[in-house]
Amino acid sequence: MLPVVSSGETETARTMLFEAIDGEPLYEVARTPHVTVHDAVSTAREDGFDALQALPVGTLLDRIATAGQLFVDEGAPAASSTTFCVPFDRYQRSVVKATGLPAGWVRTSAHWLAFGLRHAAESLRAQSPTGALDVYDDPAYTRETDVGLAFTPRVRVLGGMMPSNDPAVYAWPALALAMKIPIVLRPSDRDPLTAIRLARALRGAGVPESAVHVLPGDRSIGETVCRETDHAMTFGTEDAVGSFRTEPSVETYGPGQSIAVLARKPTEQELDSLARGVLRSAGRACYCLTRIVATGECNGDVLAKRLARRVTELSGPTYGSLIDEQATVPGFAPDTAEQVTNAIRRIPGQDVTAAYCEQRLVERDGIARLRPTVFRTDTLVPELPFQFAGVTNRESDAVVPPDGAYLAVVVGSDDLERTLVRSPAIANVYGGRYPASVDLRETHETYLTSFLYRTTTYDPS
Template sequence: MVDRRPTVPVISGGETETLRTTTLGGIDGPIADVSRTPRVSVRDAVETAREEGFDSLRALPVRELLAILGEASLRFEGVGPPGTDAAGYERRVARATGMPVGWVRVGAHWLAYGLRHAGEALRAQSPTADLDVYDDPAYTRERNVGLAFAPRVRVLGALMPGNDPGVYAWPALALAMKIPIVVRPSDRDPFTAVRLARALLDAGLPPEAIHVLPGARSVGETVLLEADHGMAFGDDRAVAPFRDDPTVETYGPGNSVAVVAREPTDGELDTLARGIVRAGGRTCYNLTRIVATGACDADALADGLARRVADAPIGPVESPDADVPAFPDPATAEAIDDRIEAGGGTDVTAAYREGPRRIEAHGAAVLRPTVLRIDGLVDELPFPFAGVTRLPAKAIPGELGRSYLGVCIGDEGVTRRLVRSPRVRKVYGGRYPAAVDLRETHEEYLASFLYETTTYDP
């Protein structure tokens, strides 16, 4: 089924289709015309969010705001009123990004789930474990110490990725915390940001509080420059300009790691394989670096993982049964394949598949799942990909580099060192997590940079 080609609007005080647009191409041709926000409009959007947006959210009781997010979650998932065509949205994202539609659906579900359960995430980040502090910041500690949980910013800017709809749950939580957002969506997926904004506005969110500004990357850079604080998602090249900026939180690449210190069980191998393939291998929480240490045989570990991921289903991106993503730009797939070949190591998955890693399937370029047995640590790549290496336990976590997520199996001492290390932001002992839990940190809590604790003794 081919959808009518829509125009993706700017959302800032209403919807605007700009005179200047670009055509977004995908797996099977043009998908949408995307409005281009003039850079001169960015400052107006940020200033509106900072003044009218902040005041309008402050005026809403937090429980009323959470009810708005809950209603928006139904509209976003397509459970709400007519006109919220979830299937059409999922197809567009799949065709534009190459992410199989089943994984798009999973990401969209977790975004909607995050909206419905935003109150739980807010309680987890509240200094009192209660919601009232978002309405009245004053609270008491140690029976007689007067404190306040006060906003330290009035507007949050976000430079968003196109790898998974679920990542939009984090700026949406900022709205629940009464902080307006100005979003520059990914060129590859502008649809999620617009769909989310429409759902929130239809549910009653003040229009001054959310702005979606598709456009050149310079638009996103200006958003981060003008906003009080920012979030930037992406690979090393995308986030490098902001690494040393204290007003911007950077997310990516994940380079998530699993450390295995004994012979893993079949169930443990299954969960590690899920960590490689999940979400098409394109998210920060996908396992990329698999480290054998102690009594774990690295060759056997690589073979066990390769057998499990090599036959991940490849299909049209619109098939709900497909696990492996496609590449709208064949040159990107070729460059990644060449990079793997040049990096050395042994492709253990080659023994479990027929033909090369890079193929054309269903009219698109595809990289088949790959597990390397390699001496060094590999870098994250946007398909089901991992490198298995061996390190002595004493080198962990020192040689791992920065990792979003760490799994440790079979060595409590190594697990504890991972927990104590600032290099690994989330640690799971003995298992790969089954789902993203918004009560947990996403490297850190939003409240750690949106709010601050001050003294208030009346």
């Protein structure tokens, strides 16, 4: 039984038996009553906020760093907790079965999350107005030697309706906790395991229990969390986040629609970088490249063929076991794979990868696999939950996608780099390369402090 984590761990009368993508029973998970959401938010806003504010930031960061290590430990209990976490390999296997993410990526992502917790101090410094940590304890500081200011919390509790596409996404609410803001999270039903494991690690490391709440339940629980907390984050497809787009107290993340723009023929190293951007995180993260735009001296037909060949080479064996640490291609329940395949059929254009790997969809042992796919098309392709990209030709003055992008890579044009940097539609711009990793010192569309903190005037006596 996966419990509600709020003022201890609680099993509920109403539960849900969840199945793996192959249809096998996987785990039973509690259903949080709506009244518990109200209680958890109230506890976090009052007791949780006060408990975090009373902790020196250095002490809190040490505890969060310990939690990062506990998260990836092979089943050792936290020193101050009576709850044993399951061994890491069992957690990893369960996430693979529940989500279809390859085992190697689950391990990589979990360790990246742990690394982010261990190095949370660097992320907090990057978001501090002074570059130092002391403002999280004593908010007063001066600018221009005589302007008195204060860096103060804007909210007392952060909510989150979390996705299942990547365990590392939990780094962002964990960093909010490091900034002394309590968290109330509704995990995805597809992966409540990561949220519960993280909560146990945080509480076991000595982070106040009143500041950490995980409330599994149906989507309405997540919507209540988002609307009852002072500010919230929600992730997912347009269907998942669209209803919150106009709510100023909810940050929406996704779909990423990340893009690469090439103004000349890419070098072999640059092509490798782009191919890894298509394959990264099993193609399911907001920063995976989906739209590849050829402009200027870059020939779209040639680029599509080169990219398709490199994506096929780098993806390796396509249909092996998801539990194999070397696997790179995600799995799906057969009905989900068919829905994705139908979406592909509606895209006008040519599957260029068909020349290198004939069969796109393979089903074995109740699990469907979709090989990485590169399309040559005249339209900007939609984002799909696997390793998929479309190569399109566009004029240089029309490369900014109308619906924006989380991440843009620009190859071969300083002017285009500046154009995209100045565009309010683009969140992050990388010149000449796809980033090898996501750096928590950088923005994720924006800094957490942009909505968790504010700068006020403070002229002390």
